[in-house]
Amino acid sequence: MIFSLLGLIISAGSSKAASLCGQRTVGYITSWGNRTFTDEQASRLTHLVFAFFVMESNGDLHLENEAAGERLKEIIKVARRHENLRVLFAIGGWGNSQYFSLLTADHPRRSILIDSIINVIKKHDFDGVDLDWEYPVTGGDVEGTPADRKNYVHLMRELRNRLRDLEEEQNRKDGYVLSFAGAAGHWVLKPGYDLIQLVKYVDFVNVMSYDYFGAWQSKWGAYTGPPAPLHFAMPKKFSGRMNVHATMKYYGCQLKATNKINMGIPFYGRYWHNVGDAVDPADDMWRTATPADGEFKYEGGDIQWHDLPNKADLSMTRFHAGAKAPFIWLPEKKMFIGFENAESLKHKMEYLSANNLGGAMIWAIDFDDDNLSLLRALENRSCSEKPSEFTYKCSPINEQRWWTFDDDPDLAGSCGKSAPLYNGYYPVCDPDDPGHSCCGKFGYCGAGPDYCSCPGNYHLTE
Numbered sequence: 477m478i479f480s481l482l483g484l485i486i487s488a489g490s491s492k493a494a495s496l497c498g499q500r501t502v503g504y505i506t507s508w509g510n511r512t513f514t515d516e517q518a519s520r521l522t523h524l525v526f527a528f529f530v531m532e533s534n535g536d537l538h539l540e541n542e543a544a545g546e547r548l549k550e551i552i553k554v555a556r557r558h559e560n561l562r563v564l565f566a567i568g569g570w571g572n573s574q575y576f577s578l579l580t581a582d583h584p585r586r587s588i589l590i591d592s593i594i595n596v597i598k599k600h601d602f603d604g605v606d607l608d609w610e611y612p613v614t615g616g617d618v619e620g621t622p623a624d625r626k627n628y629v630h631l632m633r634e635l636r637n638r639l640r641d642l643e644e645e646q647n648r649k650d651g652y653v654l655s656f657a658g659a660a661g662h663w664v665l666k667p668g669y670d671l672i673q674l675v676k677y678v679d680f681v682n683v684m685s686y687d688y689f690g691a692w693q694s695k696w697g698a699y700t701g702p703p704a705p706l707h708f709a710m711p712k713k714f715s716g717r718m719n720v721h722a723t724m725k726y727y728g729c730q731l732k733a734t735n736k737i738n739m740g741i742p743f744y745g746r747y748w749h750n751v752g753d754a755v756d757p758a759d760d761m762w763r764t765a766t767p768a769d770g771e772f773k774y775e776g777g778d779i780q781w782h783d784l785p786n787k788a789d790l791s792m793t794r795f796h797a798g799a800k801a802p803f804i805w806l807p808e809k810k811m812f813i814g815f816e817n818a819e820s821l822k823h824k825m826e827y828l829s830a831n832n833l834g835g836a837m838i839w840a841i842d843f844d845d846d847n848l849s850l851l852r853a854l855e856n857r858s859c860s861e862k863p864s865e866f867t868y869k870c871s872p873i874n875e876q877r878w879w880t881f882d883d884d885p886d887l888a889g890s891c892g893k894s895a896p897l898y899n900g901y902y903p904v905c906d907p908d909d910p911g912h913s914c915c916g917k918f919g920y921c922g923a924g925p926d927y928c929s930c931p932g933n934y935h936l937t938e
Contacts (some may be wrong), residue, residue: 499543499553499828502682502738503654503851505551507544509842511630511782511791513551516560517841520851523653525606525682526551527566527840529596533575536587537596539568548600562653565596566610574618575611580627583634591633591845594642594712597652604639604653606682607631629673632656638675657682660723660740663882670874671730678736682837683727686716686742689814691765691776698753698774700763702801702814703742704822708910709798711756712922716911719799720824724833725908729870738835739828743843743850745784745815752810761796761803763812780843781850783813788813795819821853829858829868871907875899878906878921894919 480656488779502523505513518524526548529537539545568576570892579589584615589920605872610616612624632654656674660679661839689701701710702716708716716722720739730735748765755762768775785896788811792804804813806890828836836854844850881888887896891903892915905912905921912921914928 492713496810496855496857497829497863499833499857500680500738500837501593503679503841504837504839505842506840507547508830509840511842513842515554515557516654516848517844517851518554518561518849520855521561521841522835523562523564523633523655524551524555524841525564525566525655526602527606527608528569529565529567529573531567531572531575531579531589533578534577535575535585536591537592552600553676562603564604564606564653564655565600565602565604566608566657567593567612568657570610570617572835573608573610573616576612577621577627578604579625580631581623583630586627586631586634587735589631590638593635594638597642597756603650604655604679605635606655606657608657610657611664611668614664618885619639625668626669628668629677632674632677644773654678655680655682657684660685660688660726661884662717662722662726663779663880666876668877671688671727675731675736680736680738680834681727681773682738683723684738684839685723685740686839687746691748691774693774694772696769697772697776698764700748700765700931701761701810701812702796702799702803702816702820703744703746705796705799705801705817706820706827710758710911711762711797712911712924714762714911716909716913716923717906721827724827724831728866728868729816729908731868732870734832734866734868735834737833738837739824739833740837740839741824741850741854742816743781743838743840745779745781745813747776747779747787747811747813749809749811752811753803759796760794760805761799761814762799763805765812766891779815782843782845784813784815789893793817800824816850818849818853822856823851823855825854829860832863832865873907877904879903880906889921890919891915892919 484883500522503521504525504527525781530540531537539586555561563655579585612628613620613622636654655678686704689699691697705719707721724739727737750766750768751763754760763776767773788804795802795803801820802815802817879887884913891905895903905915907913911923913923916922917930918928
């Protein structure tokens with residue numbers, strides 16, 4: 477009787493996440509973590525992704541060590557008590573994407589990798605796989621190749637076909653799940669991801685809409701900010717694409733649909749040391765750090781949500797109304813911390829519902845606290861009256877006609893007839909960048925009345 481009652485409780489709990497307007501809640505859990513996966517977590521997810529299996533140059537996939545194997549067993553044991561929870565495994569990631577270019581280069585090598593994926597699914601009874609290539613073409617921790625873009629599509633198509641064969645072989649009524657983790661930055665997305673073709677073969681995309689700011693070992697590591705600001709709210713001359721809305725809009729406008737897009741949510745924060753004065757005295761959040769050692773080496777790192785109280789007093793938290801993001805500024809330590817909390821996630825869930833996104837993705841659920849404060853906050857969603865409505869206003873031109881810093885640092889932000897031609901066109905300003913959307917009379921991009929209302933400025937039609 478006790479066991480029957482427990483089963484009813486667990487079964488009832490497993491429907492919580494699935495009842496959120498039909499939206500997904502996808503949680504990654506780390507293979508190297510030591511925090512226990514619980515029934516309470518499982519009941520609030522629609523999909524769980526075990527990250528990562530290690531990928532070798534010969535296409536072999538394996539768990540990193542014995543501890544990862546034991547962790548997987550315990551996770552699977554809990555997950556299988558929740559019949560609505562689909563369990564996937566992930567390959568790739570920042571530190572193990574170096575062999576994707578090699579293993580997708582031609583059909584025989586793709587077949588080897590796909591065979592390995594199928595073998596892992598069979599061995600561990602997974603419900604599918606998530607591919608986390610960071611990143612095709614542009615590379616991340618390792619360089620990519622120009623052929624990656626089309627080869628990624630070939631891999632997805634061939635893998636989907638093999639999964640269908642496996643479903644038929646096993647007489648499986650619910651299909652295997654195929655997903656991929658997608659980049660946040662358009663400078664990575666545009667050259668590396670053929671989104672229209674990729675999405676044909678996957679159930680959903682887990683958009684990594686975070687890490688817009690961090691103490692990176694690059695010139696961009698100087699700029700403080702929250703890891704995932706929802707909206708553009710930066711000082712003048714800053715890019716308007718460094719926020720969640722810009723990323724989700726890019727995906728939506730490429731696909732002309734939002735039902736397969738999951739918004740990424742970081743259950744961690746990022747911090748900097750050696751931080752100076754605010755860029756704008758009226759706005760405390762946006763600052764710059766000083767390199768500690770070398771030209772672009774900044775002191776800082778990441779901190780999991782459950783550890784944040786050990787790093788700083790949470791009563792010092794301030795909330796940025798424009799970006800919809802919390803932060804802590806400790807002037808005596810010259811330290812800045814950006815993160816997520818229940819308040820910021822409330823705004824993200826409102827955005828998710830208002831724009832009819834497919835769901836939310838979490839990196840990673842084992843970073844939450846014992847009360848599951850952040851995971852619970854994701855349940856504050858409302859159901860849209862028009863769930864199929866497309867809400868984004870997309871750019872009227874498809875080709876790029878504006879100079880960016882990546883194109884040429886000396887020409888970035890120049891526009892109109894005062895600037896050199898861009899691919900044979902007079903350059904315009906990026907219409908999707910609220911910080912640089914209008915071309916002023918002197919031939920530079922910007923925002924506000926000086927740029928957008930002045931006589932002589934150039935618009936998309938010129």
